[in-house]
Structure formats: structure tokens, C-alpha cells
Amino acid sequence: xxxxxxxxxxxxxxxxxxxxxxxxxxxxxxxxxxxxxxxxxxxxxxxxxxxxxxxxxxxxx
Amino acid sequence: xxxxxxxxxxxxxxxxxxxxxxxxxxxxxxxxxxxxxxxxxxxxxxxxxxxxxxxxxxxxxxxxxxxxxxxxxxxxxxxxxxxxxxxxxxxxxxxxxxxxxxxxxxxxxxxxxxxxxxxxxxxxxxxxxxxxxxxxxxxxxxxxxxxxxxxxxxxxxxxxxxxxxxxxxxxxxxxxxxxxxxxxxxxxxxxxxxxxxxxxxxxxxxxxxxxxxxxxxxxxxxxxxxxxxxxxxxxxxxxxxxxxxxxxx
Amino acid sequence: xxxxxxxxxxxxxxxxxxxxxxxxxxxxxxxxxxxxxxxxxxxxxxxxxxxxxxxxxxxxxxxxxxxxxxxxxxxxxxxxxxxxxxxxxxxxxxxxxxxxxxxxxxxxxxxxxxxxxxxxxxxxxxxxxxxxxxxxxxxxxxxxxxxxxxxxxxxxxxxxxxxxxxxxxxxxxxxxxxxxxxxxxxxxxxxxxxxxxxxxxxxxxxxxxxxxxxxxxxxxx
Amino acid sequence: xxxxxxxxxxxxxxxxxxxxxxxxxxxxxxxxxxxxxxxxxxxxxxxxxxxxxxxxxxxxxxxxxxxxxxxxxxxxxxxxxxxxxxxxxxxxxxxxxxxxxxxxxxxxxxxxxxxxxxxxxxxxxxxxxxxxxxxxxxxxxxxxxxxxxxxxxxxxxxxxxxxxxxxxxxxxxxxxxxxxxxxxxxxxxxxxxxxx
Numbered sequence: 001x002x003x004x005x006x007x008x009x010x011x012x013x014x015x016x017x018x019x020x021x022x023x024x025x026x027x028x029x030x031x032x033x034x035x036x037x038x039x040x041x042x043x044x045x046x047x048x049x050x051x052x053x054x055x056x057x058x059x060x061x
Numbered sequence: 062x063x064x065x066x067x068x069x070x071x072x073x074x075x076x077x078x079x080x081x082x083x084x085x086x087x088x089x090x091x092x093x094x095x096x097x098x099x100x101x102x103x104x105x106x107x108x109x110x111x112x113x114x115x116x117x118x119x120x121x122x123x124x125x126x127x128x129x130x131x132x133x134x135x136x137x138x139x140x141x142x143x144x145x146x147x148x149x150x151x152x153x154x155x156x157x158x159x160x161x162x163x164x165x166x167x168x169x170x171x172x173x174x175x176x177x178x179x180x181x182x183x184x185x186x187x188x189x190x191x192x193x194x195x196x197x198x199x200x201x202x203x204x205x206x207x208x209x210x211x212x213x214x215x216x217x218x219x220x221x222x223x224x225x226x227x228x229x230x231x232x233x234x235x236x237x238x239x240x241x242x243x244x245x246x247x248x249x250x251x252x253x254x255x256x257x258x259x260x261x262x263x264x265x266x267x268x269x270x271x272x273x274x275x276x277x278x279x280x281x282x283x284x285x286x287x288x289x290x291x292x293x294x295x296x297x298x299x300x301x302x303x304x305x306x307x308x309x310x
Numbered sequence: 311x312x313x314x315x316x317x318x319x320x321x322x323x324x325x326x327x328x329x330x331x332x333x334x335x336x337x338x339x340x341x342x343x344x345x346x347x348x349x350x351x352x353x354x355x356x357x358x359x360x361x362x363x364x365x366x367x368x369x370x371x372x373x374x375x376x377x378x379x380x381x382x383x384x385x386x387x388x389x390x391x392x393x394x395x396x397x398x399x400x401x402x403x404x405x406x407x408x409x410x411x412x413x414x415x416x417x418x419x420x421x422x423x424x425x426x427x428x429x430x431x432x433x434x435x436x437x438x439x440x441x442x443x444x445x446x447x448x449x450x451x452x453x454x455x456x457x458x459x460x461x462x463x464x465x466x467x468x469x470x471x472x473x474x475x476x477x478x479x480x481x482x483x484x485x486x487x488x489x490x491x492x493x494x495x496x497x498x499x500x501x502x503x504x505x506x507x508x509x510x511x512x513x514x515x516x517x518x519x520x521x522x523x524x525x526x527x528x529x530x531x
Numbered sequence: 532x533x534x535x536x537x538x539x540x541x542x543x544x545x546x547x548x549x550x551x552x553x554x555x556x557x558x559x560x561x562x563x564x565x566x567x568x569x570x571x572x573x574x575x576x577x578x579x580x581x582x583x584x585x586x587x588x589x590x591x592x593x594x595x596x597x598x599x600x601x602x603x604x605x606x607x608x609x610x611x612x613x614x615x616x617x618x619x620x621x622x623x624x625x626x627x628x629x630x631x632x633x634x635x636x637x638x639x640x641x642x643x644x645x646x647x648x649x650x651x652x653x654x655x656x657x658x659x660x661x662x663x664x665x666x667x668x669x670x671x672x673x674x675x676x677x678x679x680x681x682x683x684x685x686x687x688x689x690x691x692x693x694x695x696x697x698x699x700x701x702x703x704x705x706x707x708x709x710x711x712x713x714x715x716x717x718x719x720x721x722x723x724x725x726x727x
Binding site: 008011017018021022024026032044047051 | 100104105114115116118119122165176177179180278282285288293301302305306
Binding site: 311314315318321322325326381382384385386387389390391393394395396401525528529 | 586589590591592593594604606608609610611612613614615616617621624625626628629630631652672
């Protein structure tokens with residue numbers, strides 16, 4: 001365990017590398033999880049739009 | 062027989078769509094929780110390594126992504142076999158959607174490996190057993206991705222990628238062995254499920270949590286991508302039209 | 311079936327001799343480039359010669375893959391080959407063997423000349439030739455899978471390199487380490503066995519993959 | 532109408548064939564049986580799927596629904612399928628062995644009116660003559676089922692007659708022909724299948 005927050009940041013001199021890794025990996029993982037939900041919603045909206053266009057076309061003829 | 066029926070049902074995307082709803086939710090939640098716990102445990106609470114000090118904490122991201130990157134390629138190889146031999150539509154969707162995910166995992170594994178190498182071996186990149194075979198796997202992923210883009214017709218592109226994935230999967234052990242044989246710099250695998258862990262339990266436990274967490278993330282990605290792909294491909298069918306008509310769930 | 315297809319390939323190749331000679335000329339051209347690149351210092355060049363020779367053999371092999379199915383695909387006889395042949399892999403195997411004779415085998419014969427240009431010690435030449443003889447079939451076979459997959463595409467060249475070169479790595483590793491060990495006087499039986507094993511695996515598995523790849527590419531038209 | 536002993540085994544049966552190309556349906560539940568001695572002409576405007584149908588029946592195009600049982604077939608596509616570097620004789624000898632027969636190559640060439648150019652590579656032949664070498668291929672490999680995709684292209688009037696004769700002859704000897712074409716072969720016994 002780290003005795004102080006400062007030591008936690010410094011990581012015994014390897015802080016740069018550890019935080020470089022976690023700084024890049026963690027946001028990526030979080031983004032990935034969020035993207036899953038957003039992609040589904042966006043696809044449903046897209047399908048709804050094409051649906052509407054198709055329905056108008058069938059009504060028009 | 063249960064398995065036979067499951068196998069037969071896998072053929073119809075609609076059944077998979079309905080069945081996979083709860084699974085995806087489960088995987089997403091599990092991934093979120095496990096990764097959160099695992100990373101915090103690894104970064105803050107795991108004891109420092111007597112040799113490498115705190116830089117070994119990078120392992121908690123590097124090892125899971127590296128292992129997952131290889132597993133994803135095996136999954137792609139298996140999907141290739143399922144597509145070419147049994148013509149399963151789901152397998153084609155797996156091949157189409159999961160290559161970018163595998164590519165990202167391999168790239169992340171390489172990046173974290175390089176950053177970890179800096180403090181421990183003194184250089185950003187060294188061509189040794191593990192890093193080189195992961196790099197080659199990155200090229201294999203690029204090959205799959207480029208082949209998919211190059212072939213216009215989706216069905217032909219699917220089958221071509223399936224064949225390439227199978228050929229790649231056969232070659233991975235050969236490449237891995239020849240690269241390991243060529244170099245002896247890299248220390249033995251730090252994480253073997255078979256024999257006892259090479260490090261104390263309180264270091265090894267968060268790693269296990271992270272590995273399971275990242276596999277759950279893979280599960281969540283896989284099912285989410287498959288469900289989206291099913292909707293996209295079956296949009297002309299009645300059940301999809303009804304589903305789309307319903308207010309956004 | 312094998313003999314007929316081989317005979318046809320041989321005739322077709324002998325009549326388009328430039329296509330056949332280009333990769334070999336490239337080999338010598340690239341060797342001179344490397345010699346210039348290394349500043350012509352004989353000792354340095356000799357040390358690196360195994361790596362240079364093997365990498366150039368790989369690249370020359372890659373160049374010749376492009377033309378392997380291109381002609382038959384464009385005139386339509388590739389699909390006939392797949393439709394008519396009873397054991398479908400046999401004509402494909404004949405075609406790959408013909409291509410190997412003109413590239414892999416030819417380079418094995420030319421290897422001493424190239425190696426001496428790079429100041430490789432004469433004692434290493436027999437091992438180099440044995441390794442090339444055992445390693446190049448695997449290159450042609452695995453390369454044929456990539457060639458068959460990309461034959462239907464207009465700009466398939468770079469993609470072919472991207473697909474095939476990673477699979478060439480084991481042959482490169484064992485080939486180079488065999489020659490390096492011989493120059494250092496170490497026994498190289500292990501590498502030779504490995505090269506033979508890889509070629510055996512390629513001979514048994516690759517033709518079926520090539521037939522499948524041809525069937526996929528033939529759909530494009 | 533065409534005579535056919537219904538008892539004989541059909542050379543080609545296709546049931547419930549359906550194929551779509553980028554969400555456009557080319558043909559739906561198309562059923563087709565071809566008995567020995569029968570010739571079917573498939574007529575249809577460009578892009579109506581005639582070529583796709585033939586390639587599907589030949590086994591070159593797998594993306595279709597429905598079932599196809601076909602005996603060993605000879606497929607003649609848009610491309611002449613001959614190696615331009617080899618001479619007509621060498622090309623046909625290759626087809627002979629591949630088809631597993633040892634028919635007389637020179638006779639086949641003579642049959643399609645090409646006997647005097649046996650030694651020059653096919654590259655030097657005209658488009659029409661290359662088509663004739665391709666037609667000679669049908670005579671050389673003894674396979675009962677012929678799938679011809681627009682055989683009349685680049686052929687002169689005499690060429691049309693040659694195609695007509697070999698088709699009639701082939702059907703008479705117990706073979707069957709499925710031919711996609713824009714101009715009819717002119718054989719009154721052939722049945723017409725319209726697409727698109």
C-alpha cells in the first residue's frame with residue numbers, strides 16, 4: 001500500500017510509465033463500454049429512418 | 062440432445078438475437094465491475110515487485126490484453142471453420158465485426174508492453190520472443206482487415222477472410238515457436254494457468270480478476286456487435302421492422 | 311493430371327520468359343543495392359550475408375507470386391481448372407511446383423553466386439543451398455494461398471505482401487539461423503529438420519487451401 | 532415438341548432457385564429439369580441474371596438459395612478460357628486430359644472450322660477464332676451436360692451454324708444443353724425460359 005498520495009503518483013520513480021499505460025488503457029476500456037450502448041441506439045435510429053423512407057415510398061405508389 | 066438443438070438453433074440469427082439480450086447485459090456489467098476492481102486493486106493495493114518496483118503494475122493491463130488478443134484470433138479461426146464448413150451466418154458476422162476489436166487489443170498489448178519494457182529493459186522496443194509474435198499477429202489482423210476492405214462483394218469477402226483466418230490460426234503456433242526459439246531474452250510466461258503462479262498470491266489475484274474482466278468485455282463486445290449486425294442484415298424481415306417500430310428500448 | 315498440368319505450365323512459362331526471369335534479375339539487383347548500402351566493407355557484408363540472401367529470396371518469391379494465377383484468371387481457364395479436375399488439388403499442386411521450379415529451385419542454384427557476391431564464406435554454401443532447397447517449397451505453397459486469394463483484385467500486389475510475408479517468418483528464421491550457425495561452426499541439423507517439417511506441412515495443407523481460395527476468387531467475375 | 536423418355540435420369544435438376552444481387556431479386560423459386568436430349572434456351576435482357584444462373588448451376592457461384600443436382604458439366608463462359616501463349620492444339624490437349632478423354636483434337640478443330648492454324652499461339656487468332664477454339668473444347672471433353680453462356684458472341688454467321696449443329700448433334704447423342712443467349716440458336720426443339 002502507498003503511504004501518501006504523492007508516493008502513489010510518483011510510483012517509486014516509474015510513475016510516468018505506469019500512468020502512461022493506465023491513462024491510455026482505462027479511458028479506452030470505458031469508451032468501449034459506452035460505445036456498445038451508443039452504437040445500438042444509433043443503429044436503431046438509423047433503421048427507423050430508413051423504415052420511414054420505405055413506408056413513404058410504399059404509400060406514395 | 063441439448064447441444065445438438067443449440068447448434069441447430071445457432072443457425073437462425075433471430076433466435077440468437079432474442080437469446081443474447083440478457084447475456085449481453087450480464088457481460089457488460091461483469092466487465093465493468095471486474096475491470097474496475099481489478100485495476101484499482103492492481104494499481105493501488107498490490108505490493109510492489111522487489112526487482113521492478115512499481116513498474117510491474119503495467120502487467121495488469123499488458124498481460125490481459127495480450128492473452129485476449131491471441132484468443133480473439135483463435136475465435137476468428139474457429140468462426141472461419143464454422144463459416145466455410147457449415148455456412149453459418151453468425152460466423153460470418155463474427156469475422157466481419159470482431160477484427161477491429163482484435164486489432165485494437167493487439168495494438169494496446171504492444172503499446173503497454175513497450176512502455177513496460179522501457180523501465181525494465183532500458184529500451185522502448187526489443188525484438189524478443191513475446192513482442193515479435195504479438196507484432197506478427199498485429200500484421201495478421203491487418204491482413205484480415207485489408208482483405209475485408211479489398212473485396213467488394215460481402216459474401217466473397219466473408220469466405221476469403223474465413224480462409225485467411227484459418228491459415229493464420231494454423232501458422233500462429235509455428236510463428237510463436239520459431240520466434241521463441243530465435244530469442245531467449247523474454248522471461249517465461251508470467252501467467253500460466255497450469256502450474257503455480259510465479260509470484261505471491263496478492264500480486265496474482267488482481268491479475269486473474271483483470272483477465273476475467275477483459276474476457277467479459279470481449280463477450281459484451283461480441284454479442285453487441287453480433288446483435289447490431291443481425292439487425293442490419295435482417296432489416297427487411299418482419300420481426301426486425303416490428304422491433305424497430307417499437308419505441309427505443 | 312499432374313504431368314499434363316505441369317507440362318502446360320512449363321510451356322506457358324517458357325513462352326513468357328520475361329515473367330520468369332524478372333524475380334531472378336531482381337535478386338541480383340537487390341544484392342548490389344545491399345552491397346552499396348553496407349559500404350562494400352567485405353567483413354561487414356560477409357557477416358550479414360545470410361540475412362540478406364534469405365530476405366531477398368523471400369522478396370523475389372513474393373514478386374513472382376503475383377503472376378502465378380493472374381494469366382489463367384484473366385483468360386478464364388482458372389475456373390475451368392477447378393471445374394474439370396477430378397482431384398482438384400492435383401493441378402493446383404502442379405502449378406505451384408512449376409512456379410517453384412522457376413523461382414525457389416532456380417534461386418537455390420543461383421544462391422552460391424549471390425552469397426559469394428556478399429562475401430559469405432564458401433564453407434557455408436552447402437548448408438545455404440540445402441536450407442533453400444527445403445525452405446522455398448513452403449514459400450511457394452503458402453504464397454500460392456495468398457496469390458489465389460488476391461488474384462481477383464485489381465491492386466492486389468501490396469495486399470498480397472501483407473498477407474503472405476508474416477507467414478514467411480518461420481522459414482526466414484530457421485533459414486538464417488542455420489547459415490549463421492554454420493558460419494560459426496555450430497551444428498545445424500535442428501534448423502534443417504524444422505525447414506523440412508514446415509515444407510511438409512505446407513505440401514499437405516496448402517493445395518486444399520489454394521483450391522478453396524480459387525473457388526472464392528472465381529466468384530468475383 | 533421435343534421427344535424425351537421421361538424415364539431416363541435427368542442430367543440437371545434445380546429446385547427453388549432464388550438469387551439476389553445487392554438487394555435486387557434476380558429470380559425466385561425457379562425450377563428446372565434437363566433430361567438427356569433436351570435443350571433449354573434462357574432468354575433475358577442484360578443484367579437479368581442469366582449469367583448468374585448459369586454460373587450457379589455450374590457450381591461457380593454459391594450464393595443462392597435452393598437445391599441443384601447436376602451431373603458433370605462443361606461450362607462455357609464469356610471468356611474463351613484458353614491460354615493465349617499456347618497453340619490451339621496444346622490448349623485442347625490440356626482440356627482432353629483434364630476432362631479425362633482422349634478425343635481427336637485435330638478433328639474437333641476441323642469440326643469448328645479451324646484446321647489450318649494449328650501451330651500459331653492463340654494470341655495471334657482473332658476473337659472469333661478464339662471462340663471457336665473454346666467451342667472445340669466442348670467436343671473434346673465428353674461430358675453430357677453443357678452450360679453455354681452466350682456462345683454466339685463474336686461469331687460470324689458460319690459460326691452460328693457451327694454452334695447450332697454441335698448443339699443438335701450433342702442432344703441427339705443423349706447430351707443436354709442449357710444455353711443463355713440473346714439470339715435464339717434457331718433449333719425449333721429447344722424450349723425457351725424467359726428471365727427478368
